Amino acid sequence: MPIDCDADIVSARQKGRELASQCGFPTTDLAVIATAISELARNIVRYAVHGEVLVRLVEADGKRGIEVTASDDGPGIADITLALQDGYSTSGGLGLGLPGTRRLMDEFELLSDFGKGTKVTVRRWKR
Amino acid sequence: MNLELRALTRRYARALEDFLGGGGEAALQEAYHIGREALARGLGVHDLATVQQGALLKAMLGVRTRREGTRAIRAAGKFFVEGLLPFEMSHRQSQEANAALRESEERYRGVVDTARDVIFTLSSDGKVMSLNPVFETITGWSRAEWIGKDFAPLVHADDRARAVELYRAALTDQASPRFEVGVELGILVKSGATIPGEVVATPLVRDGKIVGILGVARDITDRKRAEQALHHLNEALEEEVKRIAHALHDEAGQLLASVHIGLAEIARDLPPHVAQRLADVGGLLNKIEEQLRHLSHELRPTILDDLGLQPALEFLADGVSRRTGLHIVVEGSAGARLPAPTETALYRIVQEALTNVTKHAQATRVSITLTRSGRQLRCTIRDDGVGFDVRAVHARRGARGLGLIGIQERLHGVGGTLEIVATPGGGTRLIMAVPLEVDRAESNLAR
Structure with missing residues (x-):
């Protein structure tokens, strides 16, 4: 799903919620996945202008789960460690943004080449 | 709502x-x-x-x-x-x-729990707030005996005023160079004995306000013992030097005099041209005698005892100058006679410093300046040699750091301080300051 504006975020959330619902996640977990998509897509709109969010079901070691990948061709992140610190960028020290997303999800991967864009992958497993 | x-x-x-x-x-x-x-x-x-x-x-x-x-x-x-x-x-x-x-x-x-130094906090009204476990090991007191109590009785009565001074300075966050290196205080332990401690203190800040002090106290018994041993060694060395100087001057001198008399007697029985060669040998003996006398005086100059520091330093400078070709001047004035230990210490220090200059500095000129201001005597030794890296030399303390430890110990013994200004290539300055009236608190340091 391409992410260019706030309206795209809404559809990405919806797709994520639908897919997670098919997978059998409880309602409260659906909200968690929608929130992760919101936070990741928000970063795209804010810093990269254009990017995309990919949501898919995954399976590993007999566990089923959902994976959200947000990628953009924006300026990239110069210092990943710094970006994952609370209080840096949008989260304003409240623990939101990338660090907040990391805490909500089971797995979190961040790839960023400065100047070549950013790719964040998060996963949540069904319990 | x-x-x-x-x-x-x-x-x-x-x-x-x-x-x-x-x-x-x-x-x-x-x-x-x-x-x-x-x-x-x-x-x-x-x-x-x-x-x-x-x-x-x-x-x-x-x-x-x-x-x-x-x-x-x-x-x-x-x-x-x-x-x-x-x-x-x-x-x-x-x-x-x-x-x-x-x-x-x-x-x-x-x-804090495993530290070998005592770490403590005091409240803003001087009460002991916390102590780490090693306090019990070192002092024999239990921590409970002191928590909540005034700290002052832990300090030896002679040092209490300085302890309070240190406490106040930390409490008002007045960084004083005097306290930076730590203050030596006698600490009363449960057995009734006093152990030497070295204490540093910083303000304890909570919510931007100073609420007390945080201090670290180290048991320096071992260091004191080593310092004392070094001190005794220096004293013993001084005695030994006196003995050798005496042997050189008096005993060797008398022997030489006997040799002279013997030679003169032999010369009388010899034909004139042979007697002349003997007289040449006599001349050499005279030179040896002169050198022995000079060495003996440098070792333990009677001039130091008789005339004081300045003439003794001039005599020393003259001797070193003649032996090494260094141009040495003694400037300024020490004023009246100083206490004998101070004179001896300074004489030995200048001697050691001149040896350093000769061995390492590749200098051509040295000046020794004495200035007296109030209760302090300053002695500055400056050379125009290659200098050295002060830090590097201090770092290899174990490896006989240019005799600087010896100099420091001698100064410490008379309550003095040493400052070294040296840069590689830029000459060296040793600046020593010795108090002329050692007050009681200071002399306690050497206890």
Whole structure:
């Protein structure tokens, strides 16, 4: 799903919620996945202008789960460690943004080449 | 309910209405945004519950059937979950931060508990607030015996005034170079003995205010013992030097005199041209005698005892100058006679310094300057040699650091201080300051 504006975020959330619902996640977990998509897509709109969010079901070691990948061709992140610190960028020290997303999800991967864009992958497993 | 909360509730209620009217994901996202905003404005979970309650009540007012009622309650539940998620993220952040803080506190505790120095805190009215376990090992007191008590009785009566001074300086955050290196205080232990401690203190700051002091006290018994041993060794060395000087001057001198008489007697029995060769040998003997006398004087100059530091230094400079070709001047004035230990110490230090200059400095000129100001005598030795890296030389203390330890020990013995100004390639200056009237507190240091 391409992410260019706030309206795209809404559809990405919806797709994520639908897919997670098919997978059998409880309602409260659906909200968690929608929130992760919101936070990741928000970063795209804010810093990269254009990017995309990919949501898919995954399976590993007999566990089923959902994976959200947000990628953009924006300026990239110069210092990943710094970006994952609370209080840096949008989260304003409240623990939101990338660090907040990391805490909500089971797995979190961040790839960023400065100047070549950013790719964040998060996963949540069904319990 | 305040205005801010009321506005949020209206927005939340509107979004809930939208959702019930088929607003779908966009309405859910709005609930999430409201939660995010509430968090950013410093509102809490309880506030969000109030908003939720208000919006649900409003939604229920429009309900006509049981079915609609169930739908509204379900929707409000979904909304609440969305709105709470930003708080959940924030809450997890606090948990992580708390865990990190706990870990760091445990590490700190571990360091304090296993430290070999006493780490203590005192309140702003001088009460002992905390002590680490090693306090019991070192002093024999139990910590409970001192927590909450005034700290002063722990310090030897002679040092108490200085302890209070150190405490006050730390409490008012007055960084004094005098206290930077630590203050030596006698600490009273349970057995009734006094052990030498070295104490440093810094202000204890809580919420931007100084609430007491944090101090570290080290048991320096071993160091004191080593210093004392060195001191005794120096004294023994001085005695030995006296003995050798005496042997050189008096005993060897008398022997040489006998040799002279013997030679003169032999010369009388010899033909003149042979006697002349003997006379040449006699001349050489005279030179040896002269050199022996000079060496003996340098070792232990009677001139130091008889005439004082300045003439003795001039005599020393003259001798070194003649042997090495260094141009040495003695300037300034020491004023009246100084206490014998001070004169001896300074003489030995200059001697050691001149040996250093000869061996290492590749200098051509040396000046020794004495200045007296009030109760202090300053002695500066300056050369124009290659200099050295002070830090590097200090770092290899074990490896006979240019005799600097010896110089420092001698100065310490008479309450003096040493400053070295040297740069590689830029010459060397040793600046020594010796108090001329050692006050009681200072002399306690050497106890």
